[in-house]
Amino acid sequence: MTHAHAVVFAVPGKPDVLELREYELRAAGPGEITVAIEAAGVNFIDLHRRSGALEDGSPFPRSLGVEGAGRVVECGPQVRGFIPGDRVAFIDSSTGSYASHAVLPAMRAIRLPDDVPSEIAAALMFKGLTAEYLTYRCVPLEPDDWVVWHAAAGGVGSIATGWLAARGVRVIGLASTEAKRRQALDAGCFAALDSDAPGTLSFIRELTDGKGAHTVFDSVGRATVELSLASLRQRGHLVLFGNASGDVTGFNLSRLGQMGSLHVTRPSLKHYIGQNAELTTSAAQVLMALSKGLIRRPQITRLPLAMAAEAHRIMQERQTQGSLILVP
Structure with a gap:
């Protein structure tokens, strides 16, 4: 048996519930x-699972982490297409990526090109897949469309806004600090605005000739949903794909008609890469965009695996720009 280690938590709570434990790694099965x-990539979904805001019913102690990258060290029976030594990335919440090792279905592994380091893959893949499904498959987007993107300098936002700009979509990035707004502009945003400033909605309307945006991508939730809805043109789309500030509750759907026959969707990545073919196709598109420069290599903050609690504190307080990873 191989001795491995992983970050786990025995009860939901604040970041200090996370601890590094040693365990015996099981052999790969068929x-x-x-x-x-x-x-291993750190994402907001990890914070929601740790705090108990996202409950999956799994037994305690629970592992954490949905994305990682590394090398294949063992192949179980009936595995085709991989051998020990191959470099792969994976998206799999069941195995936990805050760890030294992971055992997962080979069909859910993504082969990495030689020129994509594991740190880049771990920082990029979950967020890149999210950007791909949101902007290619969730809503129809055309060149010259207007898009508003909340948290434009965050992990998903910094990838998606540049990718959209490369497609000719005009992106208005929203960010809370001057440094983050400069980053959004550097990534290709048409404009970058203070998400908390009282004149933001007026600026959005002015930039869009008084009509509003075709689509708003909102990962913040309760604190920003009213701004998001007010920023849309008639028959516009609100894509609410996160709840960093809390869930949106108690909303009267009749308001969507009153505000211009608006469309609202609450998508989840798992429903867009649930099939193996969907994962393979989406990952190939992300890696191709990276190779062509349509996606920039993300800015990375690295912390040791043993500092997972500190990583959660940093992300929870929104002190990060780009992507945060843990290194075993």
């Missing part, structure tokens, strides 16, 4: 591979 993790 159709499975074992990956020695070289980098």
Whole structure:
């Protein structure tokens, strides 16, 4: 048996519930591979699981982390297409990526090109897949469309806004600090505005010739939903794909008709990469966009795996720009 270690939590709570434990790694079963993790991505969904805001019913102690990258060290029976030594990334919440190793279905692994380091893959893949499904498959977007993107300098936002700009979509990035707004402009945003400033809605209306945006992408939730809705033109789309400030509750759907026959959707990545073919196609598109420069390599903040609690504090307080990763 191989001795491995992983970050787990025995009860939901604040970041200090996270602890590093040693355990015996099981052997890869039929159709499975074992990956020695070289980098693990940190995402807001991890914070929601740790705090108890997102309850999946799994037994305690629970693992954390949905994305990682590293090298295959073992292939179980019936595995085709991978051998030990291959470099892969994976998106799999069941195995936990805040760890030294992961055992997962080979069909859910993403082969990495030689020129994509594991740290880049761990910082990019979950967020890149999110950007791909949101902007290609969730809503129809055309060149010259107006898009408003909340948290434009965040992990998903910094990838998606540049990718959209490369497609000719005009993106208005919203961010809370001057440094983040400069980053949004550098990524390709048409304009970058203070998400909390009282004149933001007026600026959005002015930039869009008084009509409003075709689509708003909102990962913040309760604190920003009213601004998001007010920023849309008639028959516009609000894509609410996160709840960093809390869930949107108690909303009267009749208001959507009163505000211009608006469309609202609350998508989840798992429903867009649930099939193996969907994951493979989406990942290939992300990696191709990266190779062509349509997606920039993300700015990365690195912390040791043992500092997972500190990583959660940093993200919770919105002190990050770009992507945050843990390194075993």
